Amino acid sequence: MSLAGSLMLGLLLAWGLGGTVWLLTTRRYRVTQVPRFAMDLLGFPVELAQRLFGRGGVPYALLLPNMLIFGLFTFAPMILNFYVSFTGGSSIILFERPWVGLSKYVDIFACESYLVPKTCSNAGYNFFTGLYNTLWFVGIQVPIMCAVALITALVVNRDIKGRGFWRAMFFYPVMLSPVVIANIWNWVLHRKGVLNAGLDEMTGALNALAGLSGFDMVMTVLLAIVLMVVTERALRAGAEPSTAWTALFALILALLTAWANPLSLLDLSGSLWLGLALGAGLVWLVAAGHRSARIAIMVAAALAALMLLSIQFSTVFDMGRYRPNNWLVTPNTGWPFFWLVFVFCWSHMGFYMLILLAGLQAIPRDLYEAAKMDATRPLRAFTRITLPLVMPTLTVVIVLSLIRSFQIFDEVYLLTGGGPGRETYMIVQNIYEVAFTNSQPDYGQAAAGSVLMAVIIAVFTFFQLWLTRRQSEL
Amino acid sequence: MTDLPHALELRDIRKAFGAVKVIHGIDLEIEEGEFVVFVGPSGCGKSTLLRLIAGLDDPTSGDIELQGKRVNTVPASERGLSMVFQSYALYPHMSVRANLSFGLENLNMPRAEITRRVDDAAKLLQIDQLLDRRPGQLSGGQRQRVAIGRAIVREPIIFLFDEPLSNLDAELRLQMRVEISNLHAQLGNTMIYVTHDQVEAMTMADRIVVLRGGRIEQQGRPLDLYNHPANRFVAGFIGAPQMNFLAGRLEGRTLRLDCGLTREVPVAVPGKGEAVSLGIRPEAIGVSLDGQGDEVVTVRNYEQLGAITYIYAAFANGETLTVQQAAQIPLERGQRIGVRFHTETFHIFGPDERALEMQS
Amino acid sequence: MSRLATFLTRTAGTPDRAERFGVTDLLAYGYLLFGVLIVLVPVAWTFFSSIKPERAVDNFDTRLLPYAQIEAEIEGQGPKPLWVHTDENGDEVLVFKAGPTRRETEVARPEAPDAVFTVPRSSLAPHETISVAVENYLDPLLKRNGQENFHFFTYLYNSVFVTVVATLITLLINAMAGFALSKYRFRGRLTFTILIVATLLIPASIILVSLFFVVWSFGIFGSLWGVIIPAAATPTGVFLLRQYMLTIPDELLEAARMDAASEWRIFWRIIIPLSLPALSVLAILSVIWRWNDFLWPLIVLISDPRQHTLQLGLTQFAGEFNTDFHYILAMTVVTLLPITLVFVWLQRFITTGIATTGLK
Numbered sequence A: 001m002s003l004a005g006s007l008m009l010g011l012l013l014a015w016g017l018g019g020t021v022w023l024l025t026t027r028r029y030r031v032t033q034v035p036r037f038a039m040d041l042l043g044f045p046v047e048l049a050q051r052l053f054g055r056g057g058v059p060y061a062l063l064l065p066n067m068l069i070f071g072l073f074t075f076a077p078m079i080l081n082f083y084v085s086f087t088g089g090s091s092i093i094l095f096e097r098p099w100v101g102l103s104k105y106v107d108i109f110a111c112e113s114y115l116v117p118k119t120c121s122n123a124g125y126n127f128f129t130g131l132y133n134t135l136w137f138v139g140i141q142v143p144i145m146c147a148v149a150l151i152t153a154l155v156v157n158r159d160i161k162g163r164g165f166w167r168a169m170f171f172y173p174v175m176l177s178p179v180v181i182a183n184i185w186n187w188v189l190h191r192k193g194v195l196n197a198g199l200d201e202m203t204g205a206l207n208a209l210a211g212l213s214g215f216d217m218v219m220t221v222l223l224a225i226v227l228m229v230v231t232e233r234a235l236r237a238g239a240e241p242s243t244a245w246t247a248l249f250a251l252i253l254a255l256l257t258a259w260a261n262p263l264s265l266l267d268l269s270g271s272l273w274l275g276l277a278l279g280a281g282l283v284w285l286v287a288a289g290h291r292s293a294r295i296a297i298m299v300a301a302a303l304a305a306l307m308l309l310s311i312q313f314s315t316v317f318d319m320g321r322y323r324p325n326n327w328l329v330t331p332n333t334g335w336p337f338f339w340l341v342f343v344f345c346w347s348h349m350g351f352y353m354l355i356l357l358a359g360l361q362a363i364p365r366d367l368y369e370a371a372k373m374d375a376t377r378p379l380r381a382f383t384r385i386t387l388p389l390v391m392p393t394l395t396v397v398i399v400l401s402l403i404r405s406f407q408i409f410d411e412v413y414l415l416t417g418g419g420p421g422r423e424t425y426m427i428v429q430n431i432y433e434v435a436f437t438n439s440q441p442d443y444g445q446a447a448a449g450s451v452l453m454a455v456i457i458a459v460f461t462f463f464q465l466w467l468t469r470r471q472s473e474l
Numbered sequence B: 001m002t003d004l005p006h007a008l009e010l011r012d013i014r015k016a017f018g019a020v021k022v023i024h025g026i027d028l029e030i031e032e033g034e035f036v037v038f039v040g041p042s043g044c045g046k047s048t049l050l051r052l053i054a055g056l057d058d059p060t061s062g063d064i065e066l067q068g069k070r071v072n073t074v075p076a077s078e079r080g081l082s083m084v085f086q087s088y089a090l091y092p093h094m095s096v097r098a099n100l101s102f103g104l105e106n107l108n109m110p111r112a113e114i115t116r117r118v119d120d121a122a123k124l125l126q127i128d129q130l131l132d133r134r135p136g137q138l139s140g141g142q143r144q145r146v147a148i149g150r151a152i153v154r155e156p157i158i159f160l161f162d163e164p165l166s167n168l169d170a171e172l173r174l175q176m177r178v179e180i181s182n183l184h185a186q187l188g189n190t191m192i193y194v195t196h197d198q199v200e201a202m203t204m205a206d207r208i209v210v211l212r213g214g215r216i217e218q219q220g221r222p223l224d225l226y227n228h229p230a231n232r233f234v235a236g237f238i239g240a241p242q243m244n245f246l247a248g249r250l251e252g253r254t255l256r257l258d259c260g261l262t263r264e265v266p267v268a269v270p271g272k273g274e275a276v277s278l279g280i281r282p283e284a285i286g287v288s289l290d291g292q293g294d295e296v297v298t299v300r301n302y303e304q305l306g307a308i309t310y311i312y313a314a315f316a317n318g319e320t321l322t323v324q325q326a327a328q329i330p331l332e333r334g335q336r337i338g339v340r341f342h343t344e345t346f347h348i349f350g351p352d353e354r355a356l357e358m359q360s
Numbered sequence C: 001m002s003r004l005a006t007f008l009t010r011t012a013g014t015p016d017r018a019e020r021f022g023v024t025d026l027l028a029y030g031y032l033l034f035g036v037l038i039v040l041v042p043v044a045w046t047f048f049s050s051i052k053p054e055r056a057v058d059n060f061d062t063r064l065l066p067y068a069q070i071e072a073e074i075e076g077q078g079p080k081p082l083w084v085h086t087d088e089n090g091d092e093v094l095v096f097k098a099g100p101t102r103r104e105t106e107v108a109r110p111e112a113p114d115a116v117f118t119v120p121r122s123s124l125a126p127h128e129t130i131s132v133a134v135e136n137y138l139d140p141l142l143k144r145n146g147q148e149n150f151h152f153f154t155y156l157y158n159s160v161f162v163t164v165v166a167t168l169i170t171l172l173i174n175a176m177a178g179f180a181l182s183k184y185r186f187r188g189r190l191t192f193t194i195l196i197v198a199t200l201l202i203p204a205s206i207i208l209v210s211l212f213f214v215v216w217s218f219g220i221f222g223s224l225w226g227v228i229i230p231a232a233a234t235p236t237g238v239f240l241l242r243q244y245m246l247t248i249p250d251e252l253l254e255a256a257r258m259d260a261a262s263e264w265r266i267f268w269r270i271i272i273p274l275s276l277p278a279l280s281v282l283a284i285l286s287v288i289w290r291w292n293d294f295l296w297p298l299i300v301l302i303s304d305p306r307q308h309t310l311q312l313g314l315t316q317f318a319g320e321f322n323t324d325f326h327y328i329l330a331m332t333v334v335t336l337l338p339i340t341l342v343f344v345w346l347q348r349f350i351t352t353g354i355a356t357t358g359l360k
Helices: A003-026 A031-042 A044-053 A055-085 A103-108 A122-157 A163-175 A178-188 A194-211 A215-236 A243-260 A262-266 A271-287 A293-310 A335-361 A365-373 A378-406 A410-415 A427-437 A443-473 B046-054 B096-106 B111-125 B140-153 B170-187 B198-204 B222-227 B232-237 C002-008 C023-050 C054-058 C135-142 C152-183 C189-200 C208-217 C235-246 C250-258 C263-274 C276-292 C295-301 C310-320 C325-357
Strands: B008-017 B020-030 B035-039 B061-066 B081-084 B158-162 B190-195 B207-212 B215-220 B244-252 B254-257 B262-264 B271-280 B286-288 B295-304 B309-314 B320-325 B336-340 B347-349 C067-069 C071-074 C078-086 C092-097 C104-109 C112-120 C124-126 C128-130
Touching: A003 A031, A003 A044, A031 A044, A031 C263, A044 A055, A044 C263, A055 A443, A055 C152, A055 C189, A055 C208, A055 C263, A103 A122, A103 A443, A122 A163, A122 A335, A122 A378, A122 A427, A122 A443, A122 C023, A163 A335, A163 C023, A163 C276, A163 C325, A178 A194, A178 A335, A178 A410, A178 C023, A178 C310, A178 C325, A194 A215, A215 A243, A215 A293, A243 A271, A243 A293, A243 C023, A262 A271, A271 A293, A271 A378, A335 A378, A335 A410, A335 C325, A365 A378, A378 A443, A410 A427, A427 A443, A427 C208, A427 C295, A443 C208, B008 B046, B020 B046, B020 B215, B035 B046, B035 B198, B046 B081, B046 B158, B046 B190, B046 C250, B081 B140, B081 C250, B096 B111, B096 B140, B111 B140, B140 B170, B170 B198, B190 B198, B198 B222, B207 B222, B207 B232, B215 B222, B215 B232, B232 B271, B232 B347, B244 B320, B254 B271, B309 B336, C023 C325, C054 C067, C054 C325, C071 C092, C135 C152, C135 C325, C152 C189, C152 C235, C152 C263, C152 C276, C152 C310, C189 C235, C208 C295, C235 C276, C250 C263, C263 C276, C276 C310, C276 C325, C295 C310, C310 C325
Parallel strands: B035 B190, B035 B207, B081 B158, B158 B190
Antiparallel strands: B008 B020, B008 B061, B207 B215, B244 B254, B244 B271, B254 B262, B271 B347, B286 B336, B295 B309, B295 B336, B309 B320, C067 C128, C071 C078, C078 C092, C078 C124, C092 C104, C104 C112
């Protein structure tokens, strides 16, 4: 038995026996009071502290177990990390580890160019690959997830039916373990999995549809009618155009722009982005209540009608033969990374949505009623009431999700294992593999990596807090 | 008397929270069986003093003796006192019976004894049919009774009440006031009662202790305080509506008020022209509607309560005067009426706000 | 007609206040439905796949229901899968394949296994029936059919042990710390609070390596205690409970002190029952954390299969047999089932609890 083990045993004995003796000598218990005796025994150190030092000693006794565990298993390792990072060898016994100074750090930073991990030493290559992948991941995943969580919270916060049901459904993935999540998505994303099969069937159906004679005409007429109705609706609602209908109109406009592909006349690609930008601009104009909103919608409607006539739907919807994608394995496609972001959002979004929802529900209803009396437009109510008041909660969510996604390991390890190649190799996996899966575990190297990661996380967090502090001062 | 220990004795009690001094040296003796009320405006230290007696806070200096034994270091639970809190502090997750017996269980009392005491107290307070309910299911008055019951079962040396009626509505407050007085008569225990309401103090107390700013301003039987206030603060605090104060000067034994009135007053020590104020209770002023009297005032406002009429009037120099008449009087705003003063009802307060002694 | 439309698109309220089902509602419900599909479809698909027979899983049968090909006992050839052969006249006849599958496949009728004839492959369709493949679940659980490597009940015991013990310890010591920080004034309170905030900002994965050293030197590496103890003190829990306990009135504690309750008994009899809402939220959080924990158990417990938790066991199982999808899927469902049932049972409580108590 180790030293610590015997120490613990001694402590338990002192607690149990000493407590029993002390309690039985100072208090009387009846036979029916055994549970009460058990509770008194559990709290024996606290009782003793009160007897010895009065009420002033009690809080320290109450804090002791918690702080002991924090001290031993959080603060001590934090400091020990620095020490370990200055030692070499693969021994587990601290005193047998030779002091190597800064060499573990030097190994990591032995690069010709820090931006190109390939020019680094082996350790540096792994570290910087992991770091850049992680930074990419955080940079993409955190904004997306926070945006999705906020949107979902806003929608669930509306006066809708079955709010509890929706809320529970979005929260459900949070309850699932990473292993289960990985198995589920591995199965769905398998080359012969249901996603590929579904996409295959969909393209098949679209191809068949596009092959029908008269498809072009039917599609054009159908879309023309939809366009007319939506435009009319958007312009009809009162003096100012309706935001919701405009949003629908903008969506159709974006699709039409993508299909008509006007940029191909200039030999440029990216018509979809142009369409999305046009749509977003339109929605903004209307939501902000700009004077030229009506005219903008009419111009856009004319534009849309023109484009509609130019589209040959049979070619747009002819997708060709679908090739099943090996989502998690094919290198240089970006798909493994995409699915990682997707699955991570899928499994964590519900938690942040709940926190944001609580923040939204804390906003007093009468503020919105007052805004309604002042004829405030919905978007303005959102930017001037909702957003500022939910900002503190949003900050908490951003900081929490930042720290969380920096530490991503389980999902990557189980879904892609860092592959293909090193495309999804994250920093925690680097630390884990260096320390625990190598035949020659290099704890020093892993500790050095941990220290650097801690520094980066700290910088991020404080930058974030500083930014929001400044914002709230402005 | 002297060989019997006091139920409670405080000697030069001081209390400071950090740099803020709350109690500035209080000496007080309370006898066995007395009903003592601490009264004063909010922030006067009356609740702090009660908590020091209870043992919930420790005094910064000074001694607390219970029945002749110094208890400064004795924890609250072992002083043998019990307390009724302003919010009642009933344990919301326990039934009424568990609330009453919790303290006795902590003392390891035999089960039979606990049951007996709880049932007795419940019967006394007429809450015996509520014993299985939770505090949340009780009305305000019932909660109040349970809180008192919890104090009774401990059979304490002294009952401590911390503004126990302030959460009740007016009608219930009146009723509970009477009940607590009856309880005192029945049990005969020493009780210390803290309130900011001078009516409660006047109606319930054997002895009132008026506190201000952490000091005792005056203590004594209720009517003594009413009739012979030691200073202007006590005079203004005790009695409703408040005593009228009129500014003036004392030259020899002649009181010259700013409103014009001049009177010979039987002060023990003649004045030298110093500024004094005359205190006179609203009910000690006579009224004549025909404008005859010592002074003429203008009616600013009045309240007819049926049996009583309050008149709010002003002198020509702007000083205001409240008059209480035990009759229904036909009045109009702006009406000029005569008022009469009686020298024997005068309270004269010197420049230091202390009451001037009168010749006997 | 328009009244009918109003009636059909009414969302809430009385007839006079009925609002039309606007396009915003449409967008909102569309969004929610889409989101819920994304959440549910993968899980549901996994479940439906897990009850499919091995052959259907291996062939990536994307039909929703579990179809199994019917087999028949052929004289002298053992069990053979049956096919439906449709000839030119549209008549259907049951056959089995008597030779390898080619464009022109040799088949025979089960009644006459020797009368082999040739048909085009395209005219053959599997003769199927719906059958739930219970063996996907029972084989690993009961260690039949060579599935001896998934010690489900060991893993379940380990997971339940870690989850329950760690949650109990977490609740106890976090509640104690929360109580101390919320209800006592003492030297160093701010320091302790700041220290706990600091641990909130130290993510577990950056102290992985040195925590391994600490746990190893305590001799709990490789045992379940090595997973339980380091994670028992959670800053989130301390804060959650502290914030909640701040709302418990101090007068209750003082009443208990007057009732001669020791501080520990106040904690146990007053604070714990009154903090139950916050405690249950923390309990749920802790159960989720511990049950789903992966990286740290992977480091501490991986070397000893008898100490694996359900998560580790499932990972190992999926790693070893990454072709036996039918077993992996079934065991995945078994692993997600307990927490799903808990969620379905307590979902309203969990979501509202976390939303209202958590992280303010």
